[in-house]
Amino acid sequence: MSDARLLILVLALPFLGSILAAFLPTRARNAASFMAGLIGLIASALLLSFYSTLATGQTVRHVAPWLPSLGLDFTLRLSGFTWLFALLVLGIGTLVVLYARYYMSEEDPVPRFFSFLLAFMGSMLGVVLSGNLIQIVFFWEMTSLFSFLLIGYWHHNQSARDGARIALIVTCLGGVCLLVGMLLLGHIAGSYDLDVVLGRGDIVRAHALYLPMLILILIGAFTKSAQFPFQFWLPHAMSAPTPVSAYLHSATMVKAGIFLLILLWPVLAGTQIWYLIVVTIGLATLLVGAWSAIFQHDLKGLLAYSTISHLGLITLLLGLGSPLGLVAAIFHTVNHATFKASLFMAAGIIDHETGTRDLRKLSGLMKFMPITATLAMVAAAAMAGVPLLNGFLSKEMFLAEALESQSGTLLDWALPILATLASMFSVLYSIRFIHQTFFGPPPVDLPHTPHEAPHWMRLPIEILVLACLVVGIIPTLTIGPLLQIAVRSVLGDRTPDYSLAIWHGFNMPLLMSVIALVGGVLLYRRFGGRLNAMTNSPFIGRLKGRRTFETVLAALIDGASALHRMVSTKRLQVQLRILIVVTLAAGSIGFLTYGYSVGNGPTIMLDPIFAVLWILGGASAIGAAVQAKFHRLAALAMVGVAGLSTCISFIWLSAPDLGLTQLLVESITLVLMLLGLRWLPQRLPEFWPGGRTPFNVRLRRGGDILIAVAAGLGAAAIAYAMMTRPEPEGISRFFLEQAYHGGGGTNVVNVILVDFRSFDTLGEITVLAIVALTVFSLLRRFRPAAESVELPVQQKVQNAFDAGREDREHGDTAAHYLLVPRVIMEWMFPIILTCALYFLIRGHDLPGGGFAGGVTASIAILLLYMASGTRSVEARLNIQPVRWISVGLMFAVLTGMAAWLAGYPLLSTYFSYLELPLIGDMPVASALLFDIGVFSVVVGTTALILIALAHQSIRTPRAPKPEKAPDKIPDMEGDT
Amino acid sequence: MEAVLALAIGVLTASGVWLVFRPRTFQVVLGLALLSYAVNLFILAAGRLRTDAPPIIGKDVVDPTLYADPVPQALVLTAIVISFATTALLLVVLIASRGLTGTDHVDGEDDQ
Amino acid sequence: MIQSPDLPLWAAIIVGIFVLLGASITLIGALGLIRLNSFYERVHPPTLGPTLGTICILVASITCFSTLQSRPIVHELLIGLFVTMTTPVTLMLLARAAVYRDRKEGSPDVPQE
């Protein structure tokens, strides 16, 4: 009797060991292997303690809530069958650990190897012990992952990398199919709990979604178990270290698919479609694997194909759908694990000792390593199905079941023949394996001189071979009870009577066995000598699984790339066209649904001047559109006209603040554009060969005009529809009513900006600050195009003129040009600043405000720069824009936070009208303080942008030009 | 007035969109400038048109029907500031791009 | 159409006349932009607007608001001052730039330095 919670320990131990091993020093080979072995032993011992419980036919469960809302609990479940399988995983795992200790070189980072191996072992145990469909998939995918790491362990080899990648992709492909299949299964059965699902086989098999679910789950199982046509990944996985191959391809990884099929057999099996699919695939795999194995020259390759073939055999057994088939399948799973593990290990020893696995080079090793040779011969005999070995027993059962098949299809009579044929192949390649390796003349040209492997390295093989013998000779005493528990746990009441006796008398299966054995020997005698010369397996060799896989993958990638190029673009213009067209389409949905209608609200009479204004403005907009390419300055002026029309419209339509602000922004934007224009290349008129604009260009332009007109019409139509509708009873009334009494200002727009919606304004000045800093840092790294580095042509000409005249000095032309304007503009500086302060102060009550004031102040600075030049201004004024930004932001935020002191939310304002002696009523609103913050940020921002741009003109190219070096390094940071 | 303003918005939009589709960075910047005029007027239009009714109130009881809707105006004001900032940034980026790539094509490479 | 402000007749007459006068003078100046043939000639007439045109309209404005609010409202003078200070700056810079450009192109109409 054992506590179900021990299962957690069984499952957790390998993972804990894995983590521990990962942190061991790189050279700690002994410690890592010892720990791994110990974990295997402890876990096995723990598992064995469940024997008595399971022998009574019970199932052990441990459930911990994990994701209850999705019906997902962390469930550990141990039944007879899973117990047997888990023992296999742990037992062979422990032996592999022992073997690997001697196999792995000291040069390798062995602890990492054991870390992966233990994690893999844990994942495999997870698959086996899970009591929940999704949990199975969870661990299933983890086995894919860790097998990937194990196969790719020697990742300096190209083949290891490729093998790992192919295995991962194929098995993960299966994994996702399995996930969906399991989800469907859970959906059909109404639960993801395995025990519940196992009880609802009838419902499942009758469900409409049975077939898609079955196919998805089978794809999962078949990819994992290397069934045809997914078998190709397995031979490539042979680039893994041999202990890994021994483990993955005997008891674990590839058996996971078999495990799953057995586990779900009660639910899924028994239908015609199950029979057809599973038997066909199993049979194909059996034959393809066996046939291919014959022609392998690599020891491990031969074993790999043999594995495929045996997995096909088991699958075939499961496909038959008969309880006896299931018994045979479970039995053969165990048997195959023992002999295949030992064979892989033997192959590893041979490889290790001789330095090659090539059957064509190996020969006569019997003399050098007699013990290993003996062990390998016994194991190979088991694989070939020689009597008195375990392989014989399960193969007899298989042949018997092959005869029993009653599906009413062609398969019924083909199965016995093909099964015998496959057995014959099996004998053939087993003989080849043994004969070419151990017999014949002594080997020549081997990389190493072979000798017997260390005793401890042979020990795992000895144990496994002993198991083959013992099970083969006295099955009822050894495997019998275990098999019984396992079978009963799967089949329950349907458990058939079966006999594990060695001798069942003379019957058909025995005859088939004999035919296979004799046939195999004869075939080897007849053709064995020619095998070494063949480079390819006949017939099947043409099916290059891997090449097909890579080709398909490459084609997929190429196709995807081509398709991707077709449905994407790197060009900005195309992206913008798509954006506008999509917007037009999206915007018109509403109109298509409900129709377009003009409203019946009040409208206002047309002012003739307004019409005049927009005749001019509209014409200018179109003019700008036409001129922008070749006459930039003209286009800029025309945009300016449209801008002025907009400003005046704002004022006309009762928005004086907007008009004011837009006017200010217009000025500064114009200067910015001109500052930028300096660095753009000259545009010369287009010249198309032949003098005509090409058709595709005209087509594109036509399309653009069409989209532009559509957008314009759309905007106009929507605007008109909006304006003609009666106004909804919205929030604006509140602002008008509360602006003075609640906000302390009569300019409602400003009160909204600095009080009602001051959070917007805070965000807005943040944007300004960010943009300024970005511009600044971008321009620090600015590198003009080669032809723009030099002075503008005007200045060059004027400098040359100054230099060429006796009565002039360098810079006279500019100085004369600017003399009078400079005087006037410098004296306007304080005047404009005063104006800026005026806008700031009055904003709360009348049009103006922090932004208008700030822009005004920065225009003052700008004028100064234009009049006097950068160096001259900066020699006198230290503007420190960043500091203005910093102070302004702080001011705004602190003003907002001040409200916290009074227990009000951020940005709550305070205002009153102070009665000051002499001065009279003075509005004191905290919003004004906020506006001062805005002012400061705007000044800093605008100045920073303008100055940073202006500075580009006076930066010195790297190529030394000492006379142009700047007088002084200006400090933009505000730190001296 | 409404019809004139609607047409104005339409013409500004159409010109702006056309320019935004052009391959030279400067054209795109001008296009965005025109579009932002259009959008600002559009937002103002969302509050319906009023002449001679600026939302600057007296200090006594206020009759809201006498004033233009102040909300769109506040929104436009914010929008003006933000679009000014982003236009400035775009301008700087385009001259930086021109410096690095040697062309003023929006894709940083001439297609012909 | 927007109603006119609430003014006594004498003020209305003054305002009306000066507004029309200012606008007309400005228009004449602007017409110069169309009618004159060379750039250097066209530079001159636009100053009609900033000078006399502005003065007339400012007079109208001062009259209007001083009457409306029954106290002298003379801040319009600032506009006059600023326009007088700034317009010459732009015109002289612009004209000088034009001279430079024409000279560079070898135009015979502009004097050599």
Place this chain on the structure above:
Amino acid sequence: MKRILPFPLLSATLFTMWVLLTGFSPGHIVIGAAVAVIVSRVMLALQPEPSNIRISSAIPRLAGLVFVDILRSNIAVARIVLFKPKERKSGFIHLPIELQNPYALATLAVIMTATPGTLWLQHDARNRRVLIHVLDLVDESEWVDLIKNRYERLLMEIFE
């Protein structure tokens, strides 16, 4: 006094400007004074060329003269625009000039340019001459005389 109000004329201008803009409330007179004092100190940093304007009767005389000239030339230019008289001829004049004070030059430039029909182009400090453009260039010497005798003299009186 010089330390508090380095530029008294500027401060006065700013103060007047503030009061004109905001109205004659006592509060704004205080603020205006403060603004006038503080902002005018910005000019200290800019280190403008010193100006020593002599307050004399020359200022109103100049103002009157300019006003009348502007009126006259407005009419003259309007006539030219409207009727495009055939005999008219426009042209550039190089004008020798004694003035050196930049403020005087600036004032002259503003007057010339603000007066329709004449346009100040630039002052050549080395050769002491200005370049102007005249819309109706009947007689070059007449213009030289006008500027030298009417404006330059008054300006010398005020600025030098």
Place this chain on the structure above:
Amino acid sequence: MQHLIVAPVVLPIAVCAVMLAFNERRRMLKRALSLATTAALMVIAALILWQADKTGVPQVYLLGNWSAPFGIVLVADRLSAMMLCLVSVLGFTALLYSFARWDRSGPRFHVLFLLLLAGVNGAFLTGDLFNLFVFFEVLLAASYGLILHGAGEERTRASLHYITINIATSLLFLIGVAMIYAVTGTLNMADLAARMATVPPEDLMLLEAGAAVLGIAFLVKSGIWPLSFWLVRTYAAAVPPVAAVFAVMTKVGIYIVLRLNSLLFGGAWAETAGFADNWLIWAGFATIAFGVLGILSARTLSRVAGHYVLVSSGTLLAVIGMGGLELTSAMLFYLVSSTLSVGALYLIIEPVERNADEDDIIPGLEEPVFDDEYTGAIEEEENEKGIVIPGSIAVLGGGFIFCTLLLAGLPPLSGFIAKFAIVDALFSGPVISAKAWILITLIILSGLTTLVALTRAGIDLIWTPAEDSPVHLNVTEIVPIGLLLAACLVSMILAGPIFSYMEAVAADLGDASLYIDAVMNAPRAGEPEMGEAL
């Protein structure tokens, strides 16, 4: 602590104001300030989450003490709180990562970074449509600065496209807001939702057109096909920590779509219910498909990551369109998981690729032609070699594998649960619709293609022997990646409680009246509870 709600926005702005007062040379001070700020943001977000979950009703903050719908309100409900947590975790880790050297490849990194967080937080919190625009602009402006951080040709080119498209999109945003205001007269999202039912039928065309135009603006940000061609390139051009936080930017668009779709078209009002659903579904499908193609054809890891961002956006949008409680909660889990994982991937790409090509450490960071005359001393690009930690390849490889698992939706990290939950929810109805099958297929395809692409790249970059010199890793590079992966691992282990939270979020979203009531009845400070509505 009622002011907690506003802290995620105001704190970074205030800290930036202070930081700007210091010279750029005070690097350690700025690092300390910004790290402390992001750490504080994590704590604040956690507190807000705790508060939101505890009370179960949206917490409303009346800015300026003006009641809704007149003033701007911040609303912290379960959804916003969750998004705040997500962005703060990503922000903290990316910032830490930047200390490896990225914060020195240009000036003012910390300010821009913090302001980006402020913008994103503002967008998640605000309950006002126009304020949303403002915070979109804040985050966009900061993102412009950050994408340009480090300068170089590719960054400049990419940002030119990025900025242009976003400016155009912002204009669309404004148009949409204006149309909605014209019809409803309000900007407050709750008020808007409440007024939906009273919109006269003849105004519906404007309302829907406005919503559609607005939707385009959000969808551009969330990376929908065919409006997202800029995204991959932009993200790839950005320096790694920036790209990592950009992973959350598409989620801002998604968040808004989710929020507005549930508030305005959530079915409270029959006329326009489900207005956007079908479009979202098909656009989402197209986006996933496009992302899958992109992942397959990607030649660099950052392009894989970028296309994965698209895949995740497409999945989220399609699922939003399909709706339903279970699907929504699964979608929210996926949102969190995919954001964290793609953030981790962006962080790990650079060290992984550095291994492959040692001499191209900071691509595009060329010397300027001009002498730097501003302050100097900022960008002495000492290519500081990290500490060679033992097994740096192993750490890198492990991290990369974890990222691969996350993105491909494989166990044992949260990607698997997310994928499972979505597919499970799709199967949960009595009939599995064709759309569900398409989505499942696309999800699976995207997982597989991600696996194929990342394995290929990972094998080439990590396993292929090129290790003449060991990879230099900084602790500040490993720790953030580790933190993000740990977050994914934790969200796998704690999937149960997280899922019940997500279900609560989904339930909140399903009931618009909860949000509307909380906002519209939020009391002003200094007034009795349920103060008179103004």
Place this chain on the structure above:
Amino acid sequence: MNWPILALAITAAQVLLGLAMGCAVYRVFRGPRAQDRVLGLDALYLSGMLLLLTYGIQTGRTLFFEAALVIALLGFAGTVALAKFLMRGEVIE
């Protein structure tokens, strides 16, 4: 009293100013040289300023005064920049 004749006079003045703006825009369009366009733009701004002043008179509000003030005081910044650009090839040296 609201005198219709005054309203008419102001409207007429506005139309005259509008025509003046039209002349200026004509110059902006026609060129032929950049300086002509700049000159046109400058004249346009001045006419616009006067238009705003007449609008102030028309409405009897002083609210539009500041906009006019801005044009008077700062409108020349753009023109100066354009002129400098033509003359020197860059706006700020």
